Every structure is written in structure tokens, then in C-alpha cells.
Amino acid sequence: MGYKGKFKVWRGDASGGDLKDFEVEINEGEVVLDIIHRLQATQAPDMACRWNCKAGKCGSCSAEINGKPRLMCMTRMSTFEQDETITVTPLRTFPVIKDLVTDVGFNYTKAREVKSFTPPADLKPGEYRMQQIDVERSQEFRKCIECFLCQNTCHAVRDHEENKESFSGPRYLMRVAELDMHPLDTAADRKKSAQEEHGLGFCNITKCCTEVCPEHIHITDNALIPLKERVVDKKYDPLVWLGNKIRRR
Ligand code: SF4
Ligand code: F3S
Ligand code: FES
Numbered sequence: 001m002g003y004k005g006k007f008k009v010w011r012g013d014a015s016g017g018d019l020k021d022f023e024v025e026i027n028e029g030e031v032v033l034d035i036i037h038r039l040q041a042t043q044a045p046d047m048a049c050r051w052n053c054k055a056g057k058c059g060s061c062s063a064e065i066n067g068k069p070r071l072m073c074m075t076r077m078s079t080f081e082q083d084e085t086i087t088v089t090p091l092r093t094f095p096v097i098k099d100l101v102t103d104v105g106f107n108y109t110k111a112r113e114v115k116s117f118t119p120p121a122d123l124k125p126g127e128y129r130m131q132q133i134d135v136e137r138s139q140e141f142r143k144c145i146e147c148f149l150c151q152n153t154c155h156a157v158r159d160h161e162e163n164k165e166s167f168s169g170p171r172y173l174m175r176v177a178e179l180d181m182h183p184l185d186t187a188a189d190r191k192k193s194a195q196e197e198h199g200l201g202f203c204n205i206t207k208c209c210t211e212v213c214p215e216h217i218h219i220t221d222n223a224l225i226p227l228k229e230r231v232v233d234k235k236y237d238p239l240v241w242l243g244n245k246i247r248r249r
Helices: 032-042 105-113 132-139 149-153 170-181 190-196 208-212 219-236 238-248
Strands: 003-013 016-026 062-065 068-071 085-089 096-098
Touching (some): 032 085, 068 149, 068 208, 132 170, 149 170, 170 190, 190 219, 208 219
Antiparallel strands (some): 003 016, 062 068
């Protein structure tokens, strides 16, 4: 059965904006993105929102719904009370372009800063061999749909614009961890770059990134903590220390 629901949607651009009230028809089985589309069709034709697949796979429709970072296409209206006012705002960590659309360029910059897969120079394509267990380990990270909800949520940048330059965020530290786990990625020092270029030290494992990931990737437990452990092993392992000392002589 349909009903009339109450929505507040942030409208504005880089120069500022405000929440606008809407009363809108809501039908059984609908998700928040359906309602935004209905608002565009009936009351606010110039309302900007980004979306593509409506199936939780393109990662485009990220927004904050009642203050929680979510995919609009995967947030069912049936999870709210019918008399509840639903508030939809753009991702807070990235600059607003218009209404619900933000400039997520920060993430593309950080993606480019991760050096690509670097196998030994004498290994030719076709000669790559690795254990199945190593293949499987990275499969979880490969489920990422680049929705940037984790990047938006991590407190290290959410409230600290000044950290953006030094911190790549959970999604790209996860990429560094994935490459560091790769048995053939031997020609790049991922541990050093995790610390010095991607700001691994900013992460204090609050796990907020993991909580919002729509793909349920265990970002903190399976990528960030193991990466931190390996960085520490390398830095403080007495054997590594001794080896380095002997080599330097
Ligand atoms: Fe989105 Fe999860 Fe990928 Fe982060 S790791 S960008 S939350 S899918
Ligand atoms: Fe941020 Fe996730 Fe670490 S939220 S602090 S990257 S565990
Ligand atoms: Fe593709 Fe929501 S529209 S993830």
C-alpha cells in the first residue's frame, strides 16, 4: 500500500545550500533512490543525483541518509517508519558540486598514487605462478565497487581536510595491502610507501570504514591491521634489523 512520506533533501552547490522539505508518494518495494527519482519527475526536475545501475554495483549513488553513509539504491523504504522524516544529504567529506552530487576526485588522485603491480623484471607475462591461497586472499578486496563510502566515513579525513594530502584512506590502503600480500609483487616496497606515502599511521583502526562497506569487505581486519602488522614486523623484527645492519657494513 502506498503512503505519503516526508523527505528533507539538501539542495545547493559549492557556495552553500539548505535542506528542503518534500511530501512524496512512497510505494511498496521502493528504495530511497526511487523517491529521489520521483521528486525529480514531479517536484524538483533540476535536483542533481548520481546513479547508474540501481543494483548496488556501480557505486555511484552514495549519499548520507539520516546521517549514515549509504547507497541510495540499496536502502529500502521499508526500513523506516512511515511517519519518519528521511533526510538525504551529499557525502560530507567531498566538495559538493550540486545537490547530492559531490566531487570525488580525491579518490582518483589517491588511486593514481598507488604504484601498479610490480613483478620481478625478469619474469615475463605467462610465467607468473602463484598458489591458489594467494589468489583467494585478494578476492575479497576485489569486490570493491568504489562507492567511496569508506573514504567518506573515515574520521581521519571526514573532519580533517588538512589530512587529505597525506592520507590515502581505507580503500587505497586496502589496495596497498592487497599488493603487499601478492607473492609476485616483489619489486616495490609497499610497506615503506604505506607508511610514508599513503599515511597508514593515520588509521587507528576504528573500523568505521568496515561498518559502512556495502560489499561487507573486512577492510580493517583483513587489510589494514595485517598491513600494520607487517610494517611493524619489518621495522622492529630483530632479525630484519640485524640483517639490515650486516648488509650496511
Ligand atoms: Fe565502497 Fe567498500 Fe570499496 Fe570502500 S571498500 S569503496 S566502502 S565497496
Ligand atoms: Fe579510518 Fe577505517 Fe582506519 S575508518 S581509522 S581507515 S579502520
Ligand atoms: Fe549503482 Fe546505486 S545506482 S550502486
